[in-house]
Amino acid sequence: MSIPAGSLTVDQLYKSFGSLGVLAGIGARIEPGEIVSLVGPSGCGKSTLLRLIAGLDRPDSGSLHLDGQAITGPSPRVGVIFQEPRLLPWLTVAQNVAFGLPRGKPNARVAALLRAVGLEEFAGALPRELSGGMAQRVAIARALAPGPEVLLLDEPFSSVDAFTRMHLQDLLLAIWRQEGATMLLVTHEIDEALYLSDRILVLSARPARRRVEVAVDVARPRDRRSPQLARLKAGVLTELYHEIGGAWEWAGFRQRPEVAAIAN
Amino acid sequence: MRTGWRRRISSYVLPALILAGWEVATRLGVFPAHVLPAPSTVLQTLYLEARTGELWAHIAASTWRVLAGFAIGTAIAVALGAVVGLSRGMEAFLDPTLQAIRSIPTLGWVPLLLLWMGIGEAPKLTLIAVGAFFPTYVATTSGIRGVDRKLVEVGDVYGFNRIALARRIILPGALPSILVGLRTGMGVAWLFVVAAELIAASRGIGFMLTDGRENSRADLILGAIVLLALLGKLSDGFLKLLERRLLYWRDSFAGESAATIGPTAGPRRTEVSV
Numbered sequence: 001m002s003i004p005a006g007s008l009t010v011d012q013l014y015k016s017f018g019s020l021g022v023l024a025g026i027g028a029r030i031e032p033g034e035i036v037s038l039v040g041p042s043g044c045g046k047s048t049l050l051r052l053i054a055g056l057d058r059p060d061s062g063s064l065h066l067d068g069q070a071i072t073g074p075s076p077r078v079g080v081i082f083q084e085p086r087l088l089p090w091l092t093v094a095q096n097v098a099f100g101l102p103r104g105k106p107n108a109r110v111a112a113l114l115r116a117v118g119l120e121e122f123a124g125a126l127p128r129e130l131s132g133g134m135a136q137r138v139a140i141a142r143a144l145a146p147g148p149e150v151l152l153l154d155e156p157f158s159s160v161d162a163f164t165r166m167h168l169q170d171l172l173l174a175i176w177r178q179e180g181a182t183m184l185l186v187t188h189e190i191d192e193a194l195y196l197s198d199r200i201l202v203l204s205a206r207p208a209r210r211r212v213e214v215a216v217d218v219a220r221p222r223d224r225r226s227p228q229l230a231r232l233k234a235g236v237l238t239e240l241y242h243e244i245g246g247a248w249e250w251a252g253f254r255q256r257p258e259v260a261a262i263a264n
Numbered sequence: 265m266r267t268g269w270r271r272r273i274s275s276y277v278l279p280a281l282i283l284a285g286w287e288v289a290t291r292l293g294v295f296p297a298h299v300l301p302a303p304s305t306v307l308q309t310l311y312l313e314a315r316t317g318e319l320w321a322h323i324a325a326s327t328w329r330v331l332a333g334f335a336i337g338t339a340i341a342v343a344l345g346a347v348v349g350l351s352r353g354m355e356a357f358l359d360p361t362l363q364a365i366r367s368i369p370t371l372g373w374v375p376l377l378l379l380w381m382g383i384g385e386a387p388k389l390t391l392i393a394v395g396a397f398f399p400t401y402v403a404t405t406s407g408i409r410g411v412d413r414k415l416v417e418v419g420d421v422y423g424f425n426r427i428a429l430a431r432r433i434i435l436p437g438a439l440p441s442i443l444v445g446l447r448t449g450m451g452v453a454w455l456f457v458v459a460a461e462l463i464a465a466s467r468g469i470g471f472m473l474t475d476g477r478e479n480s481r482a483d484l485i486l487g488a489i490v491l492l493a494l495l496g497k498l499s500d501g502f503l504k505l506l507e508r509r510l511l512y513w514r515d516s517f518a519g520e521s522a523a524t525i526g527p528t529a530g531p532r533r534t535e536v537s538v
Contacts, residue, residue: 074423100422128515
């Protein structure tokens with residue numbers, strides 16, 4: 001059976017640092033071309049999960065598969081976008097985008113990606129000359145350059161202002177349509193998760209387990225102000241409040257059809 | 265531009281005042297001329313030495329020693345510093361020994377060097393190389409360890425091996441610190457060339473100093489000191505130029521906030537534009 005490119009399967013992942021349990025049996029299946037967000041209390045292990053999928057770290061137990069193949073280390077098939085742009089300050093914008101490509105042939109690909117993120121004129125600029133939003137666009141182009149099947153985003157827009165953030169979210173969706181990569185996004189912004197993703201996985205406080213999954217069955221392009229998204233947001237917030245020990249809970253919410261609640 | 269000129273000129277004011285005061289004081293007999301000859305006398309001495317060709321021979325001898333010792337010392341320092349900086353194992357193996365040797369005052373080696381190598385060029389170059397080695401070594405290791413872990417992680421994501429990580433991320437990231445080490449090493453090299461030549465030499469600026477002392481010629485000693493200042497400044501200026509060429513990408517504090525640079529950045533401030 002052939003498995004379409006970009007499917008990600010995570011099963012029974014456990015990870016702890018010393019006596020600190022961070023992941024406690026996380027499992028998820030992400031379909032090719034899907035955008036999935038991870039939300040959860042801060043410090044709950046979302047970033048650890050991304051690091052494991054990126055191959056930067058190994059789980060204590062459990063399995064990670066990309067298109068049916070076990071993930072044993074970093075691979076050009078998985079791209080990462082960090083919270084900060086992390087551009088190399090001594091390289092130009094174009095050289096930064098080409099950074100993960102094999103040397104020699106990257107020019108056409110780099111030019112196309114710079115066009116996609118709207119920075120063709122800045123190909124020769126140095127990172128210090130860029131604004132925060134521009135630098136993050138370069139980081140997006142760099143992560144996409146090797147043509148990854150899966151793109152991991154660790155709070156990618158949390159350090160830019162609200163206007164830039166909205167712009168970058170739309171840019172990301174445009175690129176997603178063009179490149180078709182599977183995306184797994186860690187975010188603190190529920191609005192961002194709702195606007196971008198097909199599904200939202202709400203994680204419990206550390207050690208992270210999957211608390212609930214919210215399907216965002218809203219056609220794109222989405223309206224950020226839509227009442228549908230607002231209802232879903234209320235649901236996610238309820239789960240999060242509950243998770244962080246808030247007394248308030250919207251009784252009966254779990255019965256709502258638009259929330260596919262999978263209790264642990 | 266105007267502020268730039270003013271700043272450049274301002275750096276000459278104090279030396280000019282000191283020289284003028286010294287000249288006048290010596291001429292008026294405040295200092296006896298054989299103890300503190302006037303700047304004009306020192307210049308004249310240098311001029312006469314230059315005419316006979318002696319001066320150039322001294323300069324050439326010292327400069328050659330500095331450059332050769334510096335090249336040997338810093339090349340080994342960057343190589344060892346890189347090895348220690350890039351590997352925990354090599355750090356544990358090498359660094360304690362090197363730090364122990366570093367704590368020995370370099371001049372303490374002189375008797376041993378003379379005993380082993382005689383009084384030729386070898387002990388001089390060795391002394392200078394050892395002197396230039398340590399600041400460069402320390403700057404290289406600390407520069408490598410100071411590279412942002414987050415940038416190294418970018419290389420990890422691309423599956424870089426150790427060599428690619430070192431070449432494409434860590435060494436460029438450590439370059440600012442390495443260059444500071446080279447500049448310090450160059451300063452130390454001039455320090456030790458004088459020490460080496462004071463001990464045993466028939467050429468070189470250190471020899472000029474010995475010569476001046478033995479013949480009670482303060483003008484010759486002062487001339488040699490002026491030469492050391494000029495050559496030290498020249499070699500440092502060269503390294504500074506190299507620094508500016510190699511580190512053009514740096515986005516760091518230039519000694520002044522953008523607000524006060526004004527003219528190029530935004531509307532001119534009135535008090536500057538006059």
